[in-house]
Amino acid sequence: MNSTPIIDHPEYLIHRQWMSQAIALAQAAGEANEVPVGAVIVDSAGNFVASAQNRRERDKDPTAHAEILALRQAGQVLHNWYLSNCTLYVTLEPCPMCAGAIIQARLKLIVYGADDPKTGAIRTVANIPDSACSYHRIAVIGGILESTCRAQLQAWFAKQRQLKHKKAAKDEEL
Numbered sequence: 001m002n003s004t005p006i007i008d009h010p011e012y013l014i015h016r017q018w019m020s021q022a023i024a025l026a027q028a029a030g031e032a033n034e035v036p037v038g039a040v041i042v043d044s045a046g047n048f049v050a051s052a053q054n055r056r057e058r059d060k061d062p063t064a065h066a067e068i069l070a071l072r073q074a075g076q077v078l079h080n081w082y083l084s085n086c087t088l089y090v091t092l093e094p095c096p097m098c099a100g101a102i103i104q105a106r107l108k109l110i111v112y113g114a115d116d117p118k119t120g121a122i123r124t125v126a127n128i129p130d131s132a133c134s135y136h137r138i139a140v141i142g143g144i145l146e147s148t149c150r151a152q153l154q155a156w157f158a159k160q161r162q163l164k165h166k167k168a169a170k171d172e173e174l
Contacts, residue, residue: 012144015111018042018089019145021051022113023152025066026091029053030156037092037153039066041074044085044108050074066090067098071105083107091149093120093142099128102138109139113149 018040025038034054041050052069056062067090075081087109094102094112099121102110115124122129122140129138 014046015089015141015144018087019091019111019113019149022066022089022091023145023148025051025053026149026152029055029066030152033057035153036156037066037090039070039088039090041070041083041086041088043078044087049077049086063097065095065098067094068101071101075105081105087111089144092116092153093122093124095119096121096126096128099126103129103134103136106136107138109141111141111144113143113145114153115142115146 022038022040025040026036027038029038030036032053034057037054039052040048043049050070050073052066052073054066055064055069058064067088070088070090071083074083074086078086081104083105084107086105086107088102088107089111090098091113093114093116094110095116096119110122110129112122117124119125121127123142128134129136129140
C-alpha cells in the first residue's frame with residue numbers, strides 16, 4: 001500500500017501546478033469583463049503547448065471559449081489537430097460545444113476545476129465523453145483546485161450582479 005497521501009502525490013501536484021496557471025488566465029479574463037475561465041494544454045512529456053482565456057465579449061464570438069481557443073492554438077503549435085498525447089486543464093467543466101471539440105481533438109485527458117451545474121457536459125449535467133455519440137474515450141479528472149475555481153467564478157458573477165443593480169438604480173434616478 002502506498003503511504004504517500006494523495007495530496008502530496010507527484011501527479012496531483014503537477015495537476016495543481018497547471019490548474020494554477022489556468023486560474024491565473026481565468027483571473028485575467030475576469031478583469032477583461034469575460035466569464036473567468038482559463039485553459040492550458042500540455043503534452044505527454046509535461047511541456048506547455050497552449051493556453052487561452054475566455055474571449056467571447058472581446059472577440060464578439062460565441063465560440064471563443066477558453067477551451068476552443070486553446071485547442072486551436074495547440075493544433076497550430078503542434079501542426080496537427082490530433083492531440084491524443086495532450087492534457088487539457090480548464091477551470092470550469094466544459095459545456096457541450098467544448099466537450100464536442102475535445103472529443104474531435106482526441107485529447108488524452110481533461111482535468112477541470114469546478115463542476116458546472118447548468119451546462120457541464122463532461123460529468124455534471126451531461127456526460128458527452130462517455131455517451132454513445134462519442135467515438136473517443138477521454139480520461140477525466142474533476143475537482144482539481146475546485147474551491148479556488150468555484151470561488152473565482154462566484155465572486156465574478158456576484159460583482160456582475162452588483163454592477164447591474166447599481167446601473168438599474170442609476171437609470172431609475174434619471
